[in-house]
Amino acid sequence: MKIVDLKCAVIGENPVVRVVTDEGIDGYGEVESYKPYLKPYVLFYKDMIVGHDPTDVERVMNRIRRMGSFKPWGSAVSAIEMALWDIAGKAAGVPVYKLLGGKVRDKVRVYNGAVRFKLPDYSPDGFAEIMRKMKASPEGFTLIKQGIGFHSNMPERVPDFFFGDTHQGFRHPNRGLLTEKGFKHVIACIEAMKDVLGDEVGLALDCGPGWTVPDAIRLAKAVEHLHIAWLEDLITGDYTPYVLADVYRDITRSTSTPIHTGEQIYLRHSFRELIETNAVNIVGPDPCDIGGIAELKWVAEYADLHGILMAPHGTGDGLLGLAALVQVSAALPENYIAFEYPIGDPSWWYDIVDGLPNPIVQNSMIEVWDRPGMGVNLIPEKAFKYLKDEDKDFFD
Ligand SMILES: [Mg+2]
Numbered sequence: 306m307k308i309v310d311l312k313c314a315v316i317g318e319n320p321v322v323r324v325v326t327d328e329g330i331d332g333y334g335e336v337e338s339y340k341p342y343l344k345p346y347v348l349f350y351k352d353m354i355v356g357h358d359p360t361d362v363e364r365v366m367n368r369i370r371r372m373g374s375f376k377p378w379g380s381a382v383s384a385i386e387m388a389l390w391d392i393a394g395k396a397a398g399v400p401v402y403k404l405l406g407g408k409v410r411d412k413v414r415v416y417n418g419a420v421r422f423k424l425p426d427y428s429p430d431g432f433a434e435i436m437r438k439m440k441a442s443p444e445g446f447t448l449i450k451q452g453i454g455f456h457s458n459m460p461e462r463v464p465d466f467f468f469g470d471t472h473q474g475f476r477h478p479n480r481g482l483l484t485e486k487g488f489k490h491v492i493a494c495i496e497a498m499k500d501v502l503g504d505e506v507g508l509a510l511d512c513g514p515g516w517t518v519p520d521a522i523r524l525a526k527a528v529e530h531l532h533i534a535w536l537e538d539l540i541t542g543d544y545t546p547y548v549l550a551d552v553y554r555d556i557t558r559s560t561s562t563p564i565h566t567g568e569q570i571y572l573r574h575s576f577r578e579l580i581e582t583n584a585v586n587i588v589g590p591d592p593c594d595i596g597g598i599a600e601l602k603w604v605a606e607y608a609d610l611h612g613i614l615m616a617p618h619g620t621g622d623g624l625l626g627l628a629a630l631v632q633v634s635a636a637l638p639e640n641y642i643a644f645e646y647p648i649g650d651p652s653w654w655y656d657i658v659d660g661l662p663n664p665i666v667q668n669s670m671i672e673v674w675d676r677p678g679m680g681v682n683l684i685p686e687k688a689f690k691y692l693k694d695e696d697k698d699f700f701d
Contacts, residue, residue, distance in 0.1 A: 314696035332391035334384030337621035386597025429497035455515030
């Protein structure tokens with residue numbers, strides 16, 4: 306089998322990759338909805354993979370893997386990797402998890418991820434209110450993650466939150482030392498959420514990036530008695546093109562609260578210091594940023610050897626990304642906790658794919674399906690009308 310074409314279309318907001326072969330089998334990959342600008346970067350790799358056998362996934366990946374980088378620039382390579390596995394599974398007539406070593410679990414746990422409710426305000430009552438809604442949502446989440454601190458609008462919305470200058474905009478532009486008032490506000494909001502969730506539902510907190518080391522240690526110690534599932538990306542994280550493993554290690558060593566990072570990190574090599582020095586307790590790569598599902602599995606296995614847990618990121622990965630997360634999570638070792646659940650957005654995404662169970666999530670779990678490849682496919686006749694004019698040849 307040979308690859309004859311590599312295509313990319315932005316469907317809704319998600320870039321979708323299609324790898325076309327000479328045997329009538331095609332493979333799909335999808336990356337985060339926040340990255341519609343990626344299309345030309347996907348096409349950059351076309352000449353490097355056309356003519357090669359897509360079922361020799363690793364051999365094809367060796368041609369392109371070194372030409373990616375930290376989030377968002379590893380997404381194109383990641384989407385191609387997932388499309389190759391999709392083809393390999395379809396060609397062999399088996400679900401992708403079989404090719405990754407086989408199923409370790411029949412159901413995979415997920416946490417809320419893209420299931421969110423609008424925060425009425427940044428008060429403890431506001432946070433309690435969205436926790437009540439989240440706890441009542443039909444997916445029955447047993448673990449809920451909420452953004453606080455620099456991974457929220459607290460720097461702009463809470464008066465005198467920190468000592469730095471406040472910057473507006475996306476992708477976490479603020480960083481600095483918290484005021485005592487700001488710090489106490491964060492703690493009050495966490496306590497309010499725990500009051501709602503009790504010990505029935507776990508609470509993880511996405512915190513940054515942007516915290517200083519002393520505040521990070523203060524926070525981690527202050528919530529030790531609240532049994533928080535993890536504190537995510539305190540120092541580096543989302544859209545930080547480096548890791549700072551030694552800084553994370555100082556924080557992790559100082560507390561019993563689990564420390565988590567990794568969603569922006571590209572390739573196993575960039576996880577090496579984090580894992581080998583036990584700089585965090587949990588790693589959370591995104592298959593759509595790390596370089597693909599086999600790359601994520603490699604990191605999960607290596608983390609497990611070092612007593613580090615795995616909770617993959619995935620909030621914006623869309624429904625094809627969801628399929629990839631299910632396939633790889635089925636095959637991860639016992640250090641697997643849960644992955645961050647992506648949804649179809651806009652909701653017509655649910656009409657243009659087949660293969661998903663209904664409902665998808667029950668009691669916080671997704672049953673692993675057995676269809677060949679990733680098991681979720683675009684339906685060309687239904688997806689066509691959502692293609693932009695420049696992408697009308699996507700299914701040709
Ligand atoms: Mg995060």
